Amino acid sequence: xxxxAPVIETFRISKNYGLVEAVKDLTVSIPQGGTVxxxxxxxxxxxxTIKLLLGLVNPSLGEGKVLGMDIRTKxxxxxDRVGYMPEHDCFIGDIDAVKYVMHLGRxxxxxxxxxxxxxxEVLYYVGLGESRYRKIETFxxxxxxxxxxxxxxxxxxxxxxxxxxxxGMDPDGRIDMLELIxxxxxxxxxxxxxxxxxxxxxxxxxxxxxxxxRGKLVRTGSLKELVEGKKEAIILRVKGDSNLLIDKFxxxxxxxxxxxxxxxxxxxxxxxxxxxxxxxxxEAKMQLRYFGKPTASLEDLFLSTISYEEEAEREKASI
Amino acid sequence: MSIESLGYKEWEGxxxxxxxxxxxxxxxxxxxxWSSIWVKILIIIAWLxxxxxxxxxxxxxxxxxxxxxxxxxxxxxxxxxIWLPIMAxxxxxxxxxxxxxxxxxxxxxxxxxxxEDYIAGKVGGFAVLMSIPTIVPALIIYxxxxxxxxxxxxxxxxxxxxxxxxxxYFILLIALFGSLVLFLSSxxxxxxxxxxxxxxxxxxxxxxxxxxxxxxxxxxxxxxxLTFNLENILAEFLGIDQSTLQLADxxxxxxxxxxxxxxxxxxxxxxxxxxxxxTLLRLLSLEEE
Numbered sequence: 022x023x024x025x026a027p028v029i030e031t032f033r034i035s036k037n038y039g040l041v042e043a044v045k046d047l048t049v050s051i052p053q054g055g056t057v058x059x060x061x062x063x064x065x066x067x068x069x070t071i072k073l074l075l076g077l078v079n080p081s082l083g084e085g086k087v088l089g090m091d092i093r094t095k096x097x098x099x100x101d102r103v104g105y106m107p108e109h110d111c112f113i114g115d116i117d118a119v120k121y122v123m124h125l126g127r128x129x130x131x132x133x134x135x136x137x138x139x140x141x142e143v144l145y146y147v148g149l150g151e152s153r154y155r156k157i158e159t160f161x162x163x164x165x166x167x168x169x170x171x172x173x174x175x176x177x178x179x180x181x182x183x184x185x186x187x188x189g190m191d192p193d194g195r196i197d198m199l200e201l202i203x204x205x206x207x208x209x210x211x212x213x214x215x216x217x218x219x220x221x222x223x224x225x226x227x228x229x230x231x232x233x234x235r236g237k238l239v240r241t242g243s244l245k246e247l248v249e250g251k252k253e254a255i256i257l258r259v260k261g262d263s264n265l266l267i268d269k270f271x272x273x274x275x276x277x278x279x280x281x282x283x284x285x286x287x288x289x290x291x292x293x294x295x296x297x298x299x300x301x302x303x304e305a306k307m308q309l310r311y312f313g314k315p316t317a318s319l320e321d322l323f324l325s326t327i328s329y330e331e332e333a334e335r336e337k338a339s340i
Numbered sequence: 341m342s343i344e345s346l347g348y349k350e351w352e353g354x355x356x357x358x359x360x361x362x363x364x365x366x367x368x369x370x371x372x373x374w375s376s377i378w379v380k381i382l383i384i385i386a387w388l389x390x391x392x393x394x395x396x397x398x399x400x401x402x403x404x405x406x407x408x409x410x411x412x413x414x415x416x417x418x419x420x421x422i423w424l425p426i427m428a429x430x431x432x433x434x435x436x437x438x439x440x441x442x443x444x445x446x447x448x449x450x451x452x453x454x455x456e457d458y459i460a461g462k463v464g465g466f467a468v469l470m471s472i473p474t475i476v477p478a479l480i481i482y483x484x485x486x487x488x489x490x491x492x493x494x495x496x497x498x499x500x501x502x503x504x505x506x507x508x509y510f511i512l513l514i515a516l517f518g519s520l521v522l523f524l525s526s527x528x529x530x531x532x533x534x535x536x537x538x539x540x541x542x543x544x545x546x547x548x549x550x551x552x553x554x555x556x557x558x559x560x561x562x563x564x565x566l567t568f569n570l571e572n573i574l575a576e577f578l579g580i581d582q583s584t585l586q587l588a589d590x591x592x593x594x595x596x597x598x599x600x601x602x603x604x605x606x607x608x609x610x611x612x613x614x615x616x617x618x619t620l621l622r623l624l625s626l627e628e629e
């Protein structure tokens with residue numbers, strides 16, 4: 022792979038299952054290193070995107086590369102260098118953790134000796150050193166998640182795709198798992214893609230996010246930039262008709278939207294926006310009850326992005 | 341992170357090709373099946389004729405009575421036919437069904453493992469396990485006969501076709517039951533259903549074919565019975581006198597006519613090929629599930 026080339030690069034890929042468009046026109050570029058959060062509600066197309074990236078299914082349209090290799094033709098080569106931790110349990114219950122991880126290492130082409138040594142190593146790393154000879158069927162949910170992480174790491178992949186890695190874990194176990202993910206991400210040549218519904222987890226470990234909805238990419242970028250961008254907004258609470266005020270803002274070219282009982286005004290990088298907002302409010306003779314910056318989090322960003330997209334979809338449908 | 345962990349360690353090593361992965365899968369399947377007590381019991385039962393031949397003296401058999409000596413091999417081949425469907429069900433029933441039930445496909449196919457290699461590994465595992473109670477003991481019986489009798493080596497060389505025929509018959513048997521049980525295993529998620537399905541096919545084919553044959557007096561219907569076809573092929577392969585079978589058939593109320601063994605062979609090879617193609621298509625489509 023070319024130095025600093027994107028690890029994942031897709032150009033307008035779509036995947037249709039019959040009449041259902043699971044992924045639509047997805048164009049995304051993920052640079053090498055760090056952890057990327059793949060977010061989206063159920064049915065957003067995350068699982069299909071993972072299958073496309075692993076070369077398990079071919080896109081109906083578009084092109085894509087993972088680690089510099091074509092996803093249409095180089096599926097096996099891609100999977101050789103990618104580790105995948107699936108969301109659901111997939112275990113051979115009646116064998117112990119060492120045998121299980123070793124068996125999957127051999128499926129990657131590792132020799133018996135290498136697979137055995139590495140199985141011990143990764144099981145220790147994920148914190149299952151003491152339980153590695155126990156049958157997997159006796160493991161708790163959290164321990165099973167760790168085994169899944171261990172099997173994904175056995176061949177030391179360059180790209181690690183983790184699907185809901187903290188599902189079913191207790192708070193302590195969750196923190197341990199996130200620390201492990203952060204630790205793996207410290208390796209400069211490794212890139213992690215983490216799908217999760219738990220936005221706090223994503224916020225904790227990811228430095229970039231890709232947000233999908235209904236098969237489409239709705240937002241992507243550095244988590245810091247996206248959340249900071251949100252912080253550039255102003256939040257207002259007024260006595261009176263908020264919608265009337267929003268209309269006035271929009272007539273003056275200021276982007277604003279109603280959020281619960283407050284008005285969110287998008288300030289961007291315009292330093293004179295506060296003054297302008299105050300002038301409009303004075304003109305409208307509206308009593309101000311609150312003026313400040315919103316507390317921005319990934320959850321805010323996610324919810325506002327998804328609801329905006331859904332509203333836009335509804336509007337399009339009504340036209 | 342665990343307290344004993346020294347952080348993430350990178351790995352550098354040689355990775356082997358697809359043939360190695362197939363062998364690894366075969367190795368795993370054999371070891372995994374061997375951990376079942378039932379598989380061990382059935383294999384021990386199948387090996388009983390070998391143990392008996394070790395204990396029974398065969399040195400007094402003269403050259404004229406050589407066929408009697410080889411009767412050990414023939415009777416072993418015949419008796420194993422009864423055990424083979426049970427063995428096939430027990431070993432093959434869970435080969436794919438268990439992976440489906442455990443959702444192991446996402447683990448296997450997210451790795452650089454081709455679907456064809458997965459199928460080859462499963463078939464290989466099944467074949468190795470099934471050869472333990474068939475091909476291997478037949479060879480041992482033959483060697484024991486050589487070692488324990490006073491017959492000249494030339495007689496054994498002359499009769500070696502019998503071992504070859506027994507092996508060919510076992511291969512046919514393993515292929516037939518393998519294709520049936522692997523297909524059944526690929527469509528169910530519980531291995532029990534695959535076993536029940538296999539027995540149902542064997543029993544029903546026999547029942548329906550015999551009913552149709554008795555009702556119509558038309559021999560051709562007998563080709564519908566798996567067991568009849570296998571017996572017919574076995575008799576042809578091992579050179580068993582067909583007239584005795586014919587007589588026994590008449591004594592049991594049958595018409596005594598015999599269907600050509602080659603027709604039976606065509607039926608068995610046809611069923612095996614058809615089921616193999618079905619299994620292959622089924623497994624290649626499983627990626628989308």
